[in-house]
Amino acid sequence: MSRQREVLAWNPEHCRHCFGCIAMCVRGALTLDHEHGVLSYNIRKCIRCNSCLRACPTGALHVEAVHEA
Numbered sequence: 001m002s003r004q005r006e007v008l009a010w011n012p013e014h015c016r017h018c019f020g021c022i023a024m025c026v027r028g029a030l031t032l033d034h035e036h037g038v039l040s041y042n043i044r045k046c047i048r049c050n051s052c053l054r055a056c057p058t059g060a061l062h063v064e065a066v067h068e069a
Helices: 020-024 051-055
Strands: 003-010 030-033 038-041 061-068
């Protein structure tokens, strides 16, 4: 039987790099990987408050369902 969990996904094509999502994250679950220029997400720190989703003006952040075996 497979399980489903939700994870935060980032679409870099829609991101304006305003980093409002990082500023709004109360637990520091979102960080910028300066070396590669990508958003990093730490699922263990995330409390799923969705403040990052509300802060994103372009919808570059969204929640995706992941199916696990």
